[in-house]
Amino acid sequence: MSETPKKAAITGHPVAHSRSPLVHGYWLKKHGIDGDYGRVDVAPEEAQAFYRNFAASGLTGANVTVPHKETAAVACDRLDEAARTMGAANTIWLDEDGRLCGANTDWEGFLGNLDQGAPGWDARPGTAVVLGAGGAARAIVFALLARKFTHVHIVNRTVEKAQKIVDEFGSGTSAHGWDNLGKLLGKADLLVNTTALGMTGKPLLEIDLSELPKTALVTDAVYVPLETDLLKQASARGNPTVDGLGMLLHQAVPGFERWFGVRPEVDDDLRALVLKDLGAAS
Numbered sequence: 001m002s003e004t005p006k007k008a009a010i011t012g013h014p015v016a017h018s019r020s021p022l023v024h025g026y027w028l029k030k031h032g033i034d035g036d037y038g039r040v041d042v043a044p045e046e047a048q049a050f051y052r053n054f055a056a057s058g059l060t061g062a063n064v065t066v067p068h069k070e071t072a073a074v075a076c077d078r079l080d081e082a083a084r085t086m087g088a089a090n091t092i093w094l095d096e097d098g099r100l101c102g103a104n105t106d107w108e109g110f111l112g113n114l115d116q117g118a119p120g121w122d123a124r125p126g127t128a129v130v131l132g133a134g135g136a137a138r139a140i141v142f143a144l145l146a147r148k149f150t151h152v153h154i155v156n157r158t159v160e161k162a163q164k165i166v167d168e169f170g171s172g173t174s175a176h177g178w179d180n181l182g183k184l185l186g187k188a189d190l191l192v193n194t195t196a197l198g199m200t201g202k203p204l205l206e207i208d209l210s211e212l213p214k215t216a217l218v219t220d221a222v223y224v225p226l227e228t229d230l231l232k233q234a235s236a237r238g239n240p241t242v243d244g245l246g247m248l249l250h251q252a253v254p255g256f257e258r259w260f261g262v263r264p265e266v267d268d269d270l271r272a273l274v275l276k277d278l279g280a281a282s
């Protein structure tokens with residue numbers, strides 16, 4: 001007896017430009033799985049009902065993107081620690097009893113990317129500087145504390161937003177405005193940009209790296225362009241760098257494993273496929 005093919009999808013609003021179907025489609029084909037991964041645009045006024053009655057969608061599970069990650073988390077019967085801490089779910093599924101479960105895998109995406117792109121990067125976890133205080137920053141702070149970084153400085157234009165993250169994560173974190181950056185960089189082992197600055201079509205991230213130790217790893221959540229100005233500047237002065245594309249690819253791994261039962265790999269062919277698609281779109 002053959003099982004009904006499993007179906008998953010990216011859900012959010014909008015979803016037309018999401019690369020998730022490309023990523024999961026690649027893995028489905030590579031592993032010869034008779035499944036499907038599509039797109040479901042969920043209008044904001046329908047989001048609450050959609051996630052609450054997720055079983056009615058006919059999907060085994062889904063990814064959740066902007067602006068529904070918080071709504072999805074509220075609709076879940078069970079959340080993993082990351083989704084609970086962040087109040088946002090990006091990966092959902094129904095368990096054998098039909099209960100909706102949610103996880104947040106963005107932090108795993110961040111770690112998977114650095115583990116692959118800079119092996120040993122966390123051998124001596126020290127001090128990190130995170131630029132920005134949105135959802136990506138929250139996931140990255142969670143990831144760095146999980147890897148035992150001793151301190152994470154969160155630098156944001158709106159200091160209150162950085163302070164909100166500090167209030168959640170406690171004494172291993174602190175909040176700052178941009179004017180403090182030079183001093184903080186002087187003691188940093190890792191610098192991460194999570195703001196939209198430097199993305200194609202957005203203002204440049206104007207930053208003076210002269211205080212940053214040359215051994216500090218620099219990474220950027222922006223992946224269009226792949227080599228952002230920040231990464232260019234950092235490599236030019238000899239700092240190790242990792243681009244942000246892997247974060248997108250690695251955050252997809254736990255969902256695929258959950259829905260389709262195989263833990264997929266982020267390999268060079270997948271990176272090339274997504275890069276080609278990004279190139280075609282820009």
Ligand code: ATR
Binds near residue numbers: 131132134135158203
């Ligand atoms: P995400 O959830 O993807 O992290 P977000 O919540 O929109 O995205 O957060 C975007 C981040 O980029 C914020 O930290 C934002 O700073 P504010 O909190 O002060 O808005 C930062 N950002 C966006 N445009 C910026 C700009 N022109 N200058 C400085 N920071 C900027």
